[in-house]
Amino acid sequence: MKYVRLLQELRREDLSLAGGKGANLGELVLAGMKVPQGFVLTVDGYRRCITDVHLPKINVHDLAALEAVTSKIQMEIENVYLPDEVMAEVLEAYRRMCCPKVAVRSSATAEDLPGASFAGQQETYLNIQGEDAVLDAIKKCWASLWAPRAVQYRSLQGFGESEVALAVVIQEMAPHExxxxxxxxxxxxxxxxxxxxxxxxxxxxxxxxxxxxxxxxxxxxxxxxxxxxxxxxxxxxxxxxxxxxxxxxxxxxxxxxxxxxxxxxxxxxxxxxxxxxxxxxxxxxxxxxxxxxxxxxxxxxx
CATH class of the missing domain: 3.30.470.20 (ATP-grasp fold, B domain)
Structure with a gap:
C-alpha cells in the first residue's frame, strides 16, 4: 500500500511519515505491549489530498483575525474530495479489521517532540463506525491541524507551515472500563x-x-x-x-x-x-x- 501502514509496520524513525502517535504506537507493538489493532493514513495521504493550503501573513496574536482565516481553511479541508486510490486503501484496511468502532486520532509530524508539546492540539474522534463516518473523521482530523490554537502555537515555536503535515491513526476502540x-x-x-x-x-x-x-x-x-x-x-x-x-x-x-x-x-x-x-x-x-x-x-x- 502507498498511503496506509499497519501499526506493526511502524517504528520511531517513521515520525515524518506516521506522526508522533503513529510512530510510537508501532514501538509499543514492537515492545510487546497489548495495543488495539489499527493502521495509519500517512502524511503522504494528507499531501495527496491537501495540496493548496495558503496561510496569509497574519498577526497570530490577533485571535479574531486568525480564527476568520483558519475557519475558512478548515471548512475547505472538511469538504475536500478524497482521491479514489486514497479512499480505497483506507477502506480496505478498515474492512480487514471487520469494520469495528474505532478511534480516529490526529498524528502530527511536529508532535510529541522533546522541546515542544503539541499534545491535544489536534482532534480525536471516538466510537466512530462505518466507512463514511471514518472518512469524515479523517478529514476533520486534517482540518484540526489548522485550528487557531494549533497555528498560533506552531508560529510561536518557530515551526513554518511547510514543516507540518498530519497523519491519522485509525485504531479499534479498546475496552474501557x-x-x-x-x-x-x-x-x-x-x-x-x-x-x-x-x-x-x-x-x-x-x-x-x-x-x-x-x-x-x-x-x-x-x-x-x-x-x-x-x-x-x-x-x-x-x-x-x-x-x-x-x-x-x-x-x-x-x-x-x-x-x-x-x-x-x-x-x-x-x-x-x-x-x-x-x-x-x-x-x-x-x-x-x-x-x-x-x-x-x-x-x-x-
Whole structure:
C-alpha cells in the first residue's frame, strides 16, 4: 500500500511519515505491549489530498483575525474530495479489521517532540463506525491541524507551515472500563523514585483534556507499591480532600492493578531508552491496553 501502514509496520524513525502517535504506537507493538489493532493514513495521504493550503501573513496574536482565516481553511479541508486510490486503501484496511468502532486520532509530524508539546492540539474522534463516518473523521482530523490554537502555537515555536503535515491513526476502540494516564516520573518534582497514575471510569479523553479530576496514585519505582492515594472528589465534595496514605489503594483501580500498570509503563520507558514517558492506557476485560506513549516535555529540573 502507498498511503496506509499497519501499526506493526511502524517504528520511531517513521515520525515524518506516521506522526508522533503513529510512530510510537508501532514501538509499543514492537515492545510487546497489548495495543488495539489499527493502521495509519500517512502524511503522504494528507499531501495527496491537501495540496493548496495558503496561510496569509497574519498577526497570530490577533485571535479574531486568525480564527476568520483558519475557519475558512478548515471548512475547505472538511469538504475536500478524497482521491479514489486514497479512499480505497483506507477502506480496505478498515474492512480487514471487520469494520469495528474505532478511534480516529490526529498524528502530527511536529508532535510529541522533546522541546515542544503539541499534545491535544489536534482532534480525536471516538466510537466512530462505518466507512463514511471514518472518512469524515479523517478529514476533520486534517482540518484540526489548522485550528487557531494549533497555528498560533506552531508560529510561536518557530515551526513554518511547510514543516507540518498530519497523519491519522485509525485504531479499534479498546475496552474501557477504566482509562487514564501514567507519568513514569513525578513531573512536578522530577523524582525518578516515584511515578504518578491518574485514572477515571470510562474512556480517558476527558481526563487527558483536563476536563475531569481523576483518582490519583503516587507509586514507588520500580515495583509500583502505592505511596499515596488521592481519590477524585465526589459530587458536592471539595477537590481539596486530604489524601489517604499508608492504606491500600481504592477508587477505580486496585493496589494490584496499580502495580501491574506501573510495571508495564516502566517497561515502556526502558524501551524508549529510559526517557520518562507520558502514557495513555485503558483497562477492560481483565487486561490493560496501551494507547499512546510520548516523552514528558515539561519536567522540572530543580
Amino acid at each position: 477504566v482509562a487514564g494516564v501514567v507519568f513514569t516520573v513525578n513531573p512536578l518534582l522530577n523524582d525518578s523514585c516515584e511515578l504518578i497514575i491518574n485514572a477515571a471510569k470510562g474512556v480517558g479523553e476527558a481526563l487527558v483534556q483536563g476536563e475531569i479530576i481523576p483518582d490519583q496514585w503516587l507509586a514507588r519505582r520500580p515495583d509500583g507499591a502505592v505511596l499515596k492515594f488521592t481519590p477524585a472528589p465526589q459530587k458536592g465534595q471539595s477537590s481539596s480532600l486530604l489524601p489517604h496514605t499508608g492504606r491500600p489503594a481504592r477508587g477505580c483501580l486496585t493496589s494490584q492493578q496499580v502495580r501491574e500498570l506501573a510495571c508495564l509503563c516502566l517497561r515502556i520507558e526502558k524501551h524508549f531508552n529510559g526517557v520518562p514517558q507520558d502514557i495513555e492506557w485503558s483497562y477492560g476485560a481483565g487486561e490493560f491496553y496501551l494507547l499512546q506513549s510520548r516523552p514528558i516535555t515539561a519536567l522540572k529540573t530543580w
